[in-house]
Amino acid sequence: SRSHRIAVIPGDGIGTEVVPEGVRALRAAADAFGIGLDMVEYDFASAAYWQRHGTMLPEGWFDELKDYDALFLGAVGWPDVVPDHVSLWGSLLQFRRRFDQYANVRPVRLMPGVTSPLAGRGPGDIDFYVVRENTEGEYSSIGGRIFEGTERETVVQETVMTRTGVDRILRYAFELARGRERRKLTSATKSNGISQTMPYWDERVAAMAADHPDVAVDQYHIDILTAHFVLHPERFDVVVASNLFGDILSDLGPACAGTIGIAPSANINPERRYPSLFEPVHGSAPDIAGKGIANPVGQIWSASMMLDHLGEPEAAAAVLRAVEEVLAGDRAALTPDLGGSGTTASLGAAVAAAV
Amino acid sequence: SRSHRIAVIPGDGIGTEVVPEGVRALRAAADAFGIGLDMVEYDFASAAYWQRHGTMLPEGWFDELKDYDALFLGAVGWPDVVPDHVSLWGSLLQFRRRFDQYANVRPVRLMPGVTSPLAGRGPGDIDFYVVRENTEGEYSSIGGRIFEGTERETVVQETVMTRTGVDRILRYAFELARGRERRKLTSATKSNGISQTMPYWDERVAAMAADHPDVAVDQYHIDILTAHFVLHPERFDVVVASNLFGDILSDLGPACAGTIGIAPSANINPERRYPSLFEPVHGSAPDIAGKGIANPVGQIWSASMMLDHLGEPEAAAAVLRAVEEVLAGDRAALTPDLGGSGTTASLGAAVAAAV
Ligand SMILES: CC(C)[C@H](C(=O)O)[C@@H](O)C(=O)O
Numbered sequence: 171s172r173s174h175r176i177a178v179i180p181g182d183g184i185g186t187e188v189v190p191e192g193v194r195a196l197r198a199a200a201d202a203f204g205i206g207l208d209m210v211e212y213d214f215a216s217a218a219y220w221q222r223h224g225t226m227l228p229e230g231w232f233d234e235l236k237d238y239d240a241l242f243l244g245a246v247g248w249p250d251v252v253p254d255h256v257s258l259w260g261s262l263l264q265f266r267r268r269f270d271q272y273a274n275v276r277p278v279r280l281m282p283g284v285t286s287p288l289a290g291r292g293p294g295d296i297d298f299y300v301v302r303e304n305t306e307g308e309y310s311s312i313g314g315r316i317f318e319g320t321e322r323e324t325v326v327q328e329t330v331m332t333r334t335g336v337d338r339i340l341r342y343a344f345e346l347a348r349g350r351e352r353r354k355l356t357s358a359t360k361s362n363g364i365s366q367t368m369p370y371w372d373e374r375v376a377a378m379a380a381d382h383p384d385v386a387v388d389q390y391h392i393d394i395l396t397a398h399f400v401l402h403p404e405r406f407d408v409v410v411a412s413n414l415f416g417d418i419l420s421d422l423g424p425a426c427a428g429t430i431g432i433a434p435s436a437n438i439n440p441e442r443r444y445p446s447l448f449e450p451v452h453g454s455a456p457d458i459a460g461k462g463i464a465n466p467v468g469q470i471w472s473a474s475m476m477l478d479h480l481g482e483p484e485a486a487a488a489v490l491r492a493v494e495e496v497l498a499g500d501r502a503a504l505t506p507d508l509g510g511s512g513t514t515a516s517l518g519a520a521v522a523a524a525v
Numbered sequence: 526s527r528s529h530r531i532a533v534i535p536g537d538g539i540g541t542e543v544v545p546e547g548v549r550a551l552r553a554a555a556d557a558f559g560i561g562l563d564m565v566e567y568d569f570a571s572a573a574y575w576q577r578h579g580t581m582l583p584e585g586w587f588d589e590l591k592d593y594d595a596l597f598l599g600a601v602g603w604p605d606v607v608p609d610h611v612s613l614w615g616s617l618l619q620f621r622r623r624f625d626q627y628a629n630v631r632p633v634r635l636m637p638g639v640t641s642p643l644a645g646r647g648p649g650d651i652d653f654y655v656v657r658e659n660t661e662g663e664y665s666s667i668g669g670r671i672f673e674g675t676e677r678e679t680v681v682q683e684t685v686m687t688r689t690g691v692d693r694i695l696r697y698a699f700e701l702a703r704g705r706e707r708r709k710l711t712s713a714t715k716s717n718g719i720s721q722t723m724p725y726w727d728e729r730v731a732a733m734a735a736d737h738p739d740v741a742v743d744q745y746h747i748d749i750l751t752a753h754f755v756l757h758p759e760r761f762d763v764v765v766a767s768n769l770f771g772d773i774l775s776d777l778g779p780a781c782a783g784t785i786g787i788a789p790s791a792n793i794n795p796e797r798r799y800p801s802l803f804e805p806v807h808g809s810a811p812d813i814a815g816k817g818i819a820n821p822v823g824q825i826w827s828a829s830m831m832l833d834h835l836g837e838p839e840a841a842a843a844v845l846r847a848v849e850e851v852l853a854g855d856r857a858a859l860t861p862d863l864g865g866s867g868t869t870a871s872l873g874a875a876v877a878a879a880v
């Protein structure tokens with residue numbers, strides 16, 4: 171029977187609470203569809219590991235992880251112990267870069283049973299993808315300070331975009347749009363204000379559009395685009411964006427669709443040279459960590475995306491159906507963020523049972 | 526009697542349609558309150574000027590404008606004629622920089638008569654300010670391309686933050702918060718991903734917070750902050766942000782409060798060494814330009830902010846009250862974006878009459 175090797179990395183805060191529920195759903199799907207899952211758990215990429223070792227990852231992490239079929243991550247970040255930019259640049263952002271997971275794919279969907287904060291929107295009204303460039307752009311380690319600690323203190327940070335990096339994410343997004351019914355692609359830009367990189371982004375969008383005449387293309391500056399997410403979410407099908415703009419849109423989109431708590435993401439290396447990484451959009455949420463009330467659906471939906479990527483579309487669909495069934499069912503069974511009185515574990519168990 | 530000299534710059538597209546309504550409201554207020562207004566109109570900072578002269582501004586623009594008491598701008602940008610980054614860097618962004626208008630102040634308020642896209646929100650529920658750094662940060666002219674036109678093409682863009690630039694906008698925002706009832710300040714950051722400039726921003730916020738113990742401070746990464754705008758807009762009082770983040774939040778905020786069409790902005794040089802600039806948040810809107818249906822309220826509300834800055838608080842309040850009265854009145858009198866069947870001119874006339 172088919173078998174997949176998965177590295178499980180719970181990380182920090184509610185990551186450690188929702189990952190077990192993702193694993194539970196994975197086991198249920200594996201049992202139901204006769205799939206072998208070899209899951210190995212790692213304690214690195216966490217503040218606890220940092221406290222013991224002074225680094226976020228062990229020296230040999232790349233070789234240790236590179237032959238897995240996928241990485242299943244919770245959330246990283248515990249600012250009371252280690253500053254966020256240190257913990258994230260020391261773990262998640264390394265995974266994305268070193269494993270060349272350049273396509274960060276984030277579905278935005280108003281699910282049955284979930285209430286949108288937008289008036290008059292029901293399931294089916296919001297259903298699109300944010301495709302985020304995941305390795306370059308505004309997230310760059312280049313930069314630093316001069317005249318430190320003085321009145322002349324100046325800090326610079328370099329955004330870097332490359333032909334390779336921009337074209338491959340655009341191609342990925344155009345192909346995704348091409349395979350969907352509406353065949354529509356929206357590009358997030360800010361070429362009126364950001365004078366070098368964003369006009370370049372627009373040029374490459376235009377070039378890629380010429381190669382994809384069957385995809386309808388439009389573009390908006392990021393400021394007005396966020397407004398349209400709120401005012402006209404039904405307009406969007408595939409939204410492609412730079413690293414930072416994609417980061418913003420993939421939190422705003424799920425908020426418009428009710429909650430960040432259920433939003434999944436896939437950090438994909440499309441060439442499959444390295445493992446892809448699956449994680450919820452939400453973070454470690456220090457404010458609710460340890461209470462057992464975190465919503466595990468983002469993690470479980472990420473598990474579904476992982477199964478799909480592993481070539482298990484039926485198991486993936488079963489997990490997503492189970493999520494939909496539970497969300498649309500008894501509201502009391504849901505976690506408090508969805509208006510219920512359930513716990514992380516009870517909601518996770520309900521989904522696993524529905525698989 | 527008091528008298529003020531104002532440079533009026535309609536710009537492009539709907540800028541040329543809404544500015545006359547702003548002027549009409551200004552004249553009405555001047556009459557009612559015995560204020561002298563000396564308004565001089567300029568045709569530069571427009572695509573038409575660009576077509577004739579090949580530049581957005583005449584050579585002597587700085588000296589021509591620097592002694593005005595204020596600048597009253599419509600909107601700049603007509604991408605069919607001149608690329609946005611060329612027209613904006615050649616006009617509006619020059620004004621902001623050369624006249625050191627470092628505080629871009631943008632009220633976000635759900636007005637009577639306006640429907641929020643957010644379920645269950647009424648007037649009073651959304652009422653805060655976005656204070657945007659307006660001269661440095663992500664909007665920088667530093668950068669360029671290497672290996673142009675080849676597969677190795679690489680584009681860089683430098684974000685620059687300075688102690689001077691960051692501290693003065695934070696101080697402005699803290700002082701604004703201090704003068705309000707809730708005394709609450711929210712900082713927009715992204716220090717987990719943007720590794721140099723945003724951790725610096727956070728440090729300066731912490732330092733400024735220590736100097737303002739009477740202001741309650743919190744901070745959110747920009748991604749989750751956009752989500753909170755949609756899910757919990759009532760939480761915000763004064764939101765301070767870098768140039769780019771402020772740009773995004775000051776479109777998203779007004780969208781949550783119903784429409785971008787009514788949102789005003791003040792580009793302030795607090796030291797009054799140079800004229801401040803007042804303009805609506807919306808742009809030139811090529812899609813609806815020339816139809817006479819653009820909403821003039823953003824321009825008129827900007828006129829109110831200008832009167833306030835000029836030391837005419839009563840006239841400013843009268844204009845804002847007139848706006849509120851008309852918005853809360855007969856819906857049919859409003860422009861189509863607000864569900865009415867009125868025109869730019871009829872709505873402008875109604876506000877002027879109410880002044
Ligand atoms: C037109 C554009 C350059 C401008 C900006 O990005 O600052 C506008 O969006 C604004 O918010 O004033």
Ligand SMILES: CC(C)[C@H](C(=O)O)[C@@H](O)C(=O)O
Pocket residue numbers: 247258417451453717718748
């Ligand atoms: C934690 C943070 C560095 C990360 C990002 O900005 O990419 C997160 O917000 C995300 O969206 O995956």
